Every structure is written in structure tokens, then in C-alpha cells.
Amino acid sequence: MIGREAALKMLQRVVQESPADQTETLLMTEDSSLARFTPAAIHQHVAERNRTLILRVVLGKRIAVVATNILQPSAVKASLHKAISLARIQPPNEEFVSLPGPKPVPELNTFFANIGRLTPERKVKIIREVMALVKEKGFTASGALSHGEVEVAVVNSLGVEAYQKYSDLFLHLIAQNDKGSGYASFVSRDLDQLQVEPLVKAAVAKASGGDPIQVEPGEYEVILEPEAVRDLLVFLGYLGFHALAVQEGRSFFCNEFGKRMVNEKVTIYDDGLDPQGLQVPFDFEGVPKRKVIFFEEGVAKNVTYDSFTAGREGKESTGHGLIPPNTEGPIPINLFMQGGESHLKEMVQSVRRGIYVTRFHYTNVVEPMKAVITGMTRDGTFWIEEGEIKNPIKNLRFTESILKALSRVKAISKERKICSAGSVYGRRFITGTVAPAIQVDGFNFSGVSSL
Amino acid sequence: MKDWVDNILNLAKIKKVNYADIRIVRRQTEEIAVKNGNIEALTHDEDFGFGIRVLFQGAWGFACSSKMDKREMENTFNRAWKIARGGSEIQGEKIPFPPAPPAVARYQTPISVDPFHVSLETKLKLLLESDAAIRENKKVKISEAFMAAYRTEKTFASTEGSFIEQEIVECGAGIAAAAIDGGEVQVRSYPNSFRGNFATRGYEWIEELKILGQAERVAEEAVRLLSAKPCPSGITTLILDGSQLALQVHESIGHPIELDRILGTEASYAGTSFLKPEMVGDFQYGSEQVNIVADATFPGGLGTFGFDDEGLKAQRVPIISHGKLVNLLTSRETAPLLKKESNGTMRADGWNRLPLIRMTNINLEPGEWTLEQMIAETEEGLFLSTNRSWSIDDQRINFQFGTEIGWEIKGGKLAAMVKNPTYTGITPQFWNSCDAVANRDHWQMWGTPNCGKGEPGQVAHVGHGTAPARFKNVRVGVK
Numbered sequence: 005m006i007g008r009e010a011a012l013k014m015l016q017r018v019v020q021e022s023p024a025d026q027t028e029t030l031l032m033t034e035d036s037s038l039a040r041f042t043p044a045a046i047h048q049h050v051a052e053r054n055r056t057l058i059l060r061v062v063l064g065k066r067i068a069v070v071a072t073n074i075l076q077p078s079a080v081k082a083s084l085h086k087a088i089s090l091a092r093i094q095p096p097n098e099e100f101v102s103l104p105g106p107k108p109v110p111e112l113n114t115f116f117a118n119i120g121r122l123t124p125e126r127k128v129k130i131i132r133e134v135m136a137l138v139k140e141k142g143f144t145a146s147g148a149l150s151h152g153e154v155e156v157a158v159v160n161s162l163g164v165e166a167y168q169k170y171s172d173l174f175l176h177l178i179a180q181n182d183k184g185s186g187y188a189s190f191v192s193r194d195l196d197q198l199q200v201e202p203l204v205k206a207a208v209a210k211a212s213g214g215d216p217i218q219v220e221p222g223e224y225e226v227i228l229e230p231e232a233v234r235d236l237l238v239f240l241g242y243l244g245f246h247a248l249a250v251q252e253g254r255s256f257f258c259n260e261f262g263k264r265m266v267n268e269k270v271t272i273y274d275d276g277l278d279p280q281g282l283q284v285p286f287d288f289e290g291v292p293k294r295k296v297i298f299f300e301e302g303v304a305k306n307v308t309y310d311s312f313t314a315g316r317e318g319k320e321s322t323g324h325g326l327i328p329p330n331t332e333g334p335i336p337i338n339l340f341m342q343g344g345e346s347h348l349k350e351m352v353q354s355v356r357r358g359i360y361v362t363r364f365h366y367t368n369v370v371e372p373m374k375a376v377i378t379g380m381t382r383d384g385t386f387w388i389e390e391g392e393i394k395n396p397i398k399n400l401r402f403t404e405s406i407l408k409a410l411s412r413v414k415a416i417s418k419e420r421k422i423c424s425a426g427s428v429y430g431r432r433f434i435t436g437t438v439a440p441a442i443q444v445d446g447f448n449f450s451g452v453s454s455l
Numbered sequence: 456m457k458d459w460v461d462n463i464l465n466l467a468k469i470k471k472v473n474y475a476d477i478r479i480v481r482r483q484t485e486e487i488a489v490k491n492g493n494i495e496a497l498t499h500d501e502d503f504g505f506g507i508r509v510l511f512q513g514a515w516g517f518a519c520s521s522k523m524d525k526r527e528m529e530n531t532f533n534r535a536w537k538i539a540r541g542g543s544e545i546q547g548e549k550i551p552f553p554p555a556p557p558a559v560a561r562y563q564t565p566i567s568v569d570p571f572h573v574s575l576e577t578k579l580k581l582l583l584e585s586d587a588a589i590r591e592n593k594k595v596k597i598s599e600a601f602m603a604a605y606r607t608e609k610t611f612a613s614t615e616g617s618f619i620e621q622e623i624v625e626c627g628a629g630i631a632a633a634a635i636d637g638g639e640v641q642v643r644s645y646p647n648s649f650r651g652n653f654a655t656r657g658y659e660w661i662e663e664l665k666i667l668g669q670a671e672r673v674a675e676e677a678v679r680l681l682s683a684k685p686c687p688s689g690i691t692t693l694i695l696d697g698s699q700l701a702l703q704v705h706e707s708i709g710h711p712i713e714l715d716r717i718l719g720t721e722a723s724y725a726g727t728s729f730l731k732p733e734m735v736g737d738f739q740y741g742s743e744q745v746n747i748v749a750d751a752t753f754p755g756g757l758g759t760f761g762f763d764d765e766g767l768k769a770q771r772v773p774i775i776s777h778g779k780l781v782n783l784l785t786s787r788e789t790a791p792l793l794k795k796e797s798n799g800t801m802r803a804d805g806w807n808r809l810p811l812i813r814m815t816n817i818n819l820e821p822g823e824w825t826l827e828q829m830i831a832e833t834e835e836g837l838f839l840s841t842n843r844s845w846s847i848d849d850q851r852i853n854f855q856f857g858t859e860i861g862w863e864i865k866g867g868k869l870a871a872m873v874k875n876p877t878y879t880g881i882t883p884q885f886w887n888s889c890d891a892v893a894n895r896d897h898w899q900m901w902g903t904p905n906c907g908k909g910e911p912g913q914v915a916h917v918g919h920g921t922a923p924a925r926f927k928n929v930r931v932g933v934k
Contacts, residue, residue, distance in 0.1 A: 038911055039542075042719050045550070046542045050517040050911070051534050052807045054504065071500040073521040083501070090497050093575050095583070097493040124516075124541040132545050146722040148910045178723050185722075253596055253635045329496035331488050365726065368846045370857050371875060373638050378855050378877075378933075380848040382726075401846075401853050401879070403933055429912035450933050451879050453853035455729060 005155055006033055006055070008167040014075075015159035022084055024061035024091065026103045028160040030288055030327070032056050034432045036152035037122070041131050043144035049124065056431060060328045061087040062103060065096035069329045101315030104325075106163035109292045110277060112285045115153070118195040119171035122151045130175075130200065137204040138179045143211055145204075147177040151195075152432050158290030166290040172282070172434040173198065174424055178383055179207035184396050186210025187362055187383035189231070191424040191436055193282060210362055210384030213396035218454055219387060221400065225358035225414075226447040227351055227388065233341060233439040234423035235364045235379065236406045237272060241336045243372050245274070245298045246324065247313035248333025256375050256407060260304045266410035268302040269344055274336035276323065281338050281422060282436035289325035296322050296336065299410075310334035327431065337435040344416025344440060351415045351443045353391035359400070359449070360386040360393055375406040380453060401451035415443040459525045460612045463507060463532050467614050470536055474510040474552050476613040477528075478764060480806035485571065486603045489582040492590065495599075497575075504806035509535040513549025514542035519807045551791055555766060557616030562623075562761020565754070566657030570604035570626040573658045578602055581667065582628075588670035589632045594678040597633035601650045602626070602661065603904075605916075617766040625757060625916060627653030627902060628661045630670055632677040641680035641874060643859055645669040647698045648842050653902030653916065654755045676860060679872060686861055686876040688932030692836030693878055694829055694925045699858050700819065701901035701919035702842045707882040708740070708747055709817040709917070710908075711851040712774055712782075714789040716812075724910050726849025729882065730780070732792055738780040741886030744822055744924070747775035749784060749798060751815035756918035757902030758817075760802070764810035767799035774817070778887070784812050804913035811909050816900065818920030822892030826923050829891050836864040837931055839876050855879040855933055877933040885926060893922035 006014070015029040032055070039049040057080060058071045068090035072083045127149055138145035150173070157167040175198065176189040188206035190198060228236075249255035256265075276284040276293030286292050289311055297305045309317075310325035313334055324334035352360065359381075367379030380399050387394045422436040460477055467475035484500040505528065506519035516539030518531045582600040589598035604626040611619040629651020631644035646652040646664055654660045695703060710716065711728040719727055730738070751769035753759055760769055765787050774782050783793065789812070790797040801810040830838065844857035861876035862869045898920060906915040 047720050049538045049542050050809050053520040069498040074503050086499055094494045124538045128541045148723050254640050329498050331495050365849050366846045368844045370844050372640050378846045382849050399848055451853055453848045
């Protein structure tokens with residue numbers, strides 16, 4: 005870790021040296037480790053240290069981005085010159101207004117020093133415990149345990165100065181035998197929150213049903229656990245909850261603001277400051293996070309903005325800028341679905357014939373403006389009959405509009421869970437979605453996985 | 456730098472490791488994205504660091520750092536060694552790692568024009584003109600043009616005495632038009648969706664793509680799709696064009712044949728495979744027409760290299776011969792299970808990732824047909840082109856794809872355009888229903904620059920050579 009003072013000082017120096025009209029510097033550091041295990045062994049155990057500097061320079065309305073992890077002063081200077089030269093040769097982007105100005109950033113604790121206690125030996129011990137507990141129940145364990153210490157610092161020439169350090173930890177676990185598999189996962193910033201036994205119990209319970217039966221594709225009442233709901237929320241975020249999608253006319257929100265689009269039980273929002281999620285005080289432009297409500301009691305309300313999309317509409321950023329250059333738009337990364345009045349157990353009891361889904365796998369977009377996606381169920385799919393979870397069933401493919409499914413929500417659980425993909429492509433920045441379980445009266449399954 | 460590398464290899468020997476290697480990787484990326492006449496992104500990324508892999512008492516450890524100095528390398532080695540030592544304490548079976556003869560070599564992607572030496576003005580001109588040409592069609596709401604170039608310089612050294620330097624250059628480009636109306640988006644792209652087609656070639660590849668010349672057609676097709684009829688639902692004969700077939704090969708053959716997936720090491724993330732090692736030599740994966748090779752040597756393929764990240768020379772190996780599964784993608788650690796030697800597919804996504812079994816160029820060998828013959832001899836069916844959506848289960852059994860565009864085939868001729876085409880199937884049933892593959896005249900390489908796998912996530916650049924092919928009794932228009 006570089007630390008607040010050194011990180012900001014380094015970025016201030018670059019900003020001061022820059023001849024550009026506006027300059028933004030973003031520093032991300034990472035010290036992380038990940039161990040993957042199968043029944044036979046810890047087959048991969050890796051550790052990484054990296055620091056990346058991302059420079060965004062503006063000449064008039066011409067913008068260029070250079071990223072480098074070579075941080076010697078001469079290399080940083082060369083990167084700055086490179087950025088200037090890239091900006092200089094391009095035509096202006098008339099829609100660009102400005103990088104963001106400074107705003108007070110809330111003080112949040114997103115770092116737990118106890119993460120540092122996760123030495124390779126301690127991680128091996130935790131994994132050994134998981135494997136033994138799963139084996140005790142007659143199953144084998146696969147999974148990954150990872151932790152990281154991450155710093156994010158932003159300084160720009162308009163006075164933005166923000167620094168935050170984060171800790172993160174995730175464990176995901178699959179218990180399996182030759183008949184089926186079950187999944188459980190954990191994510192937190194605080195090592196002391198990790199409890200292995202409940203996770204093992206949850207994964208084993210999902211895998212314990214015996215031989216799966218085959219259920220024919222069709223429309224069924226479903227209970228979706230939080231991990232499955234997370235997938236739906238993330239796709240809504242990607243497809244339509246942000247300003248770029250609306251400005252380009254490709255969001256399902258276009259022409260629908262103020263109208264009821266989904267069931268009135270449904271309220272979905274993004275809130276980086278909510279302590280029930282993985283808190284993030286500011287975005288990658290150094291703008292403090294604001295709560296943005298997408299659906300309020302089923303009615304389409306607002307979308308997220310970064311400085312570019314906000315500038316286009318004469319608005320202020322909501323603090324949803326991603327790592328530049330971001331061509332995907334200010335996609336929300338701290339999603340929440342409001343909990344309901346029901347308990348999961350009661351929801352299951354109210355289903356006469358239906359399907360219980362633990363999580364989805366490999367979901368993808370079929371029709372973007374209708375928010376139709378397809379994907380598979382995985383690691384714990386069950387037949388529900390007369391209010392009881394019966395047999396496990398073979399994995400099913402669903403092809404369904406998320407909006408349609410949310411229109412048919414019958415019940416939402418009080419209990420919510422922080423769900424995280426727990427996978428890290430590129431630069432590490434673990435985020436979480438807080439989701440309840442939902443009961444949907446009519447969800448379309450279009451195929452079954454069976455040889 | 457060579458002294459630092461030797462120092463690490465000496466340290467490894469002092470620690471009595473079974474094996475160790477070090478990779479020093481510097482990767483430069485240049486990306487330009489134009490949208491609706493504006494430069495949406497113009498970026499240069501430089502990423503430099505090293506990773507050290509240690510096998511100690513039958514367990515692996517890996518550590519890496521972007522801080523390039525001798526002391527940090529020593530610290531990083533010690534970190535990797537400690538991780539391996541920790542793992543060895545609970546290692547069930549010691550990891551086998553058959554020795555390989557040391558290689559001292561240098562490999563460089565053969566290119567005519569270095570894409571990093573072409574002026575940005577030239578690149579921007581091409582992209583801006585292509586983007587503007589799309590928007591000449593006033594019904595197009597979003598026009599996009601994209602170009603990227605990658606240079607990876609990699610030094611690999613191992614305790615076995617290998618010292619390999621590689622310089623791999625890749626580039627590609629593409630355009631896309633989106634027409635939007637009445638709550639519907641229709642996209643057409645060229646030469647492939649998701650930013651184009653990529654190859655281990657120089658800027659001559661981008662010039663050969665002639666993206667500007669396709670802008671008008673792409674725009675027109677996107678607009679026409681808005682009023683096209685929906686894809687019919689039912690069971691029919693399906694002809695897939697090469698670009699869609701490339702992704703079909705990728706998802707339903709390329710991933711299932713990865714031996715690490717089969718052995719369960721991806722179970723907690725990407726999933727496993729319906730294949731078992733004992734099916735090699737016996738399993739009828741596809742019809743007689745289906746011949747698949749893994750070819751890391753094919754000139755220009757996006758999965759082409761000189762040596763893998765375990766120091767093995769690039770190879771060309773049959774995987775499916777006349778429909779029968781004859782081999783899998785393997786590594787030095789996994790190949791002994793098949794009583795074979797590794798076919799050299801271990802690659803890492805940069806200095807900060809551990810090598811995994813990755814696809815190279817997984818190619819469907821050309822058949823005897825022309826596309827015209829194939830269509831002419833189809834009484835009723837669909838011809839689908841250009842991927843839009845993909846999904847497959849964690850064992851790679853049940854897949855569903857969507858494409859940007861399709862045409863009905865009626866009486867041996869292409870008929871009405873259809874929108875939102877989808878099809879679904881079960882992997883071995885689908886490949887066994889293949890009754891025709893087009894010939895070499897229709898065959899080309901497609902680069903997939905976004906193949907995800909592993910934890911922490913790794914993105915691999917892989918290639919697929921395909922020609923259009925025909926499949927019987929496929930479920931289309933999935934509801």
C-alpha cells in the first residue's frame with residue numbers, strides 16, 4: 005500500500021506538470037491473493053502486487069487516456085507526453101463539457117486491517133477446514149478463497165482530491181457428489197465476518213437431494229434466491245439503468261420515466277454509501293456517490309450519470325464514473341433491491357408447483373430493450389410441490405424478459421444478501437449487489453440440460 | 456535483466472524446488488473507438504511486470520509484481536515459494552510435472568506493417584470516415600468504428616534451462632450500426648460483432664478488412680432488420696456462416712475439450728465439461744464431416760504463438776477426426792493422464808496471471824461443399840450470420856445462440872430476412888447433425904479476443920478457422 009499522503013502527492017505532481025487544459029490522474033494499487041481448490045488439492049494459489057496510473061488529459065474538448073504501471077518519474081512523464089500527443093491529433097468532442105469539480109467526499113471505513121492476517125498458511129488452514137467439513141458430509145469441495153487490499157486515489161486539475169483504501173475477501177464453495185452440486189458464497193471487507201460452517205451447511209444442503217429428475221421446459225412459478233436475483237439486477241444495470249443507454253435511445257427506460265414498468269413491490273436502487281452493501285464513497289472520477297433510485301414501487305425514476313453524460317444534459321454526476329476510458333456508460337455497481345415482507349420459507353410454502361433456483365450461469369442478452377436474457381440454472385435447482393422443496397431437477401435454460409419477470413413478482417423476502425461475482429478481470433475492485441429472494445408467478449424455461 | 460532472471464533460477468535451485476519458471480511480460484495496447492462522429496476512446500496502455508511459478512514438494516505457488524528490481528524479484532520468488540510450501544502440506548497427490556527439453560529460442564509474429572508505427576492520423580481517418588459512412592443512412596442512431604493493436608513482449612526462463620523470448624503483435628478493427636425504433640434495437644456489424652475481427656498480423660490485416668467499403672451495407676441491413684419478420688419458431692435445417700460457427704466451435708468444442716475443466720479445476724467458476732478423459736478415442740462427438748484441429752502454428756491466427764507459457768513449442772494436433780474425439784487440450788501437468796505429452800496450450804493473460812490450458816486456434820477443417828450448393832440443396836431452413844448472444848451451461852451441454860441477422864431458405868434459395876434469430880441445442884446431438892461443411896474457398900480465421908476463464912479472471916486471445924456448415928433438425932426461434 006502506498007498510503008494516502010504519498011498517493012495524493014504523486015498524483016498532484018503529475019497534475020502540476022501537465023500542460024493540458026484539464027488533467028485527471030487515477031491511481032489504483034492492489035495487493036491480493038487467491039487460492040482455488042478442488043477435492044484433490046489447492047491447485048492454484050497466486051499473489052499479486054500491482055500499481056496502475058491512469059491519466060486523462062483534456063485539450064479543449066479533445067480527450068485522451070494513457071494507462072501505465074511503470075511508475076518511475078521518467079516513465080510517468082513519458083506517459084503524460086503520450087497522452088498529450090494523443091489528445092492533440094484528434095478532432096474535438098463537442099459534447100464534452102468538463103471533468104468534475106471537487107465535492108466533499110463522505111468518510112467511510114472500507115478497510116479492515118484484519119485482512120492482513122490472511123497469510124498463505126492461514127488461507128490453507130481455512131480451506132483445509134472447508135474441505136474436511138464438506139467431506140464429513142459425504143461430498144467433495146471446490147472453490148476459491150481470495151483477499152485483497154486495494155487503494156484508489158483521484159486528483160484532477162479542478163481540485164478533486166480523493167483517496168480510499170479497501171479490503172475485500174470472498175469465498176465461494178461448491179459441494180458436490182456424482183448426483184449434484186450445491187453453491188454457497190461469502191463476500192465482505194471484514195475477515196471477522198467469515199464463518200465457514202454456515203457456508204458449508206448451505207452448499208451441502210443444496211447438493212443433498214439425490215438423483216435429479218427432469219422437468220420439461222415451460223412457464224413455472226419460481227423462487228429465485230438472491231444470487232439469481234443478482235444476475236437480473238446486474239443485467240438491468242448494464243442494459244438500461246444508466247444515462248448513456250438512455251441518451252443513445254437503447255435503454256428500456258426510454259420514454260417510460262414516471263410510468264409503472266414492474267410490480268409495485270419492486271424498488272431497485274444504487275447506493276455506494278449504504279453500509280449493508282460493500283461501501284464505495286466516490287467513483288473513479290473522485291465524485292461522491294449518490295443514491296439513485298431506478299424503480300420506486302415499480303415506477304421508472306432515474307438513471308446514473310458520470311461527468312460526461314451529466315455534462316450532455318446540464319446535470320451533475322451522480323458519482324458513477326467508471327475507470328476511463330469507459331465506453332459502456334456509468335453502469336451502477338452498488339445495486340440494491342429493497343426487501344419485502346415475506347420470509348423465504350413462507351414463499352416456498354405458498355408455491356403449489358414450481359421451481360426453486362439457487363443461481364444462474366452464463367446469462368446473456370437476447371433482446372436488449374425488452375431486457376430479455378437467457379441463461380442456465382446451476383448448483384441447486386429444485387422442484388417445489390405443495391409448498392415443499394422436493395427433488396433436485398436437471399439444470400434448465402431460461403429465456404425471459406427481466407421486466408416481465410419483475411412485473412410478476414408475488415413476494416419478496418425480508419432477508420437480503422450481499423452477492424458478488426467474486427471474479428476479478430483486470431484491475432481488482434470487488435463490488436456487491438444486495439438482493440432478496442423473490443417469488444415470480446410465471447418464469448419461462450426454454451430448455452433442459454440433458455445428454 | 457538476464458542477471459536478475461538467473462539469480463531467481465539459482466535461488467530456486469537453492470530452495471530445491473521441483474521446478475520454477477519466470478515470465479517477464481510487457482504489453483502495449485492501443486485502442487481507438489469512434490461513436491457517432493466523436494472519438495469515444497483513444498487510449499494507450501502499458502503493462503509491465505513479472506510472474507514466478509514454483510513447484511515445491513508437489514504443490515504450486517505463484518506470485519507476481521509490477522515493481523521491476525532485483526530485490527523485488529527475490530521477495531516475489533520467496534512469496535511464491537512460501538505459497539507452494541503451504542499448499543504442499545495439504546496436497547493429496549503430488550502434482551506430476553514431466554520434464555521437457557530446454558528450449559532457447561526467439562519468436563516474432565511475422566508482420567509487414569507494424570500497427571504501432573502507423574500514424575494515428577491514418578487510423579483516425581479510416582475510423583472517422585467509416586463511422587460517417589454508416590451515418591449517411593439517416594435511420595441509423597448509433598454508428599461505431601473500432602480499432603486496436605497489441606504488442607506483447609515476453610521472456611520466459613525455467614529451471615530446466617529454457618530461455619525463450621517472444622514478441623507477439625495482434626490487431627483488428629470493425630464497424631457497427633444500430634437502428635432503433637419503437638422499443639427495438641437492431642445492430643449489424645462487420646467483419647464480426649463485438650468490435651471486429653482480430654489476427655496476429657500487422658496493419659496490413661486492418662487494410663485488408665476494408666471496413667469503409669462495408670459501412671453502407673451494414674447500415675442498410677440494420678435499418679431493414681427493424682421491419683423484418685421475426686425469426687420463426689420450430690425445428691428446421693440451419694446453415695451458420697463462418698463467424699457464428701466460430702463461436703459455436705469456441706463454446707461447444709473449444710471449452711469442453713480443455714482437460715483442466717474436465718478434471719474439475721474450473722468447477723467453482725467457469726464450470727466443468729460433459730467429457731471424461733476415458734472418452735478420448737471412443738466418443739462420437741460429431742458427424743463424419745466434423746474434423747477439428749488445435750493449431751497454434753496457423754499463420755495469422757489470433758491463437759498463434761511460438762511457445763506456450765510452459766516453454767513448449769506451438770503445435771498442430773487433431774482433436775476430432777471424422778467426428779471421433781481423439782485428443783484434448785492439455786498441459787505438462789495434465790497430459791500424462793491421457794498417456795500423452797502436452798500439446799502446448801498453457802497460456803497466461805499477462806505477467807500477473809498463472810498459465811492455464813487455453814484454446815489456441817481451434818479450427819473446423821474445411822469440407823467439400825460450396826455455400827451456394829449447401830443452400831441450393833436445402834428445401835427449407837434458416838441461414839444465420841454474426842453472433843449477437845451466447846450462453847451455455849456449466850458442463851457445456853445445452854447452448855443457445857442469437858445472431859444479428861438471418862434469412863429464410865425456401866426451395867433451395869435465400870428468402871426473407873428475419874430478425875432476432877436464436878437457436879438452441881445439445882452439444883453432441885448438434886455436432887452429429889452436421890451434414891455439410893463448406894470448402895476452403897469459404898474458410899477463414901476468426902479471432903476471439905475476449906475468451907474468459909480462471910480466477911483471478913483471465914482473458915485469452917484465441918482463433919477459430921471455420922467455413923459455413925449445415926445442421927439438421929435444430930430448434931430455432933427459441934421461446
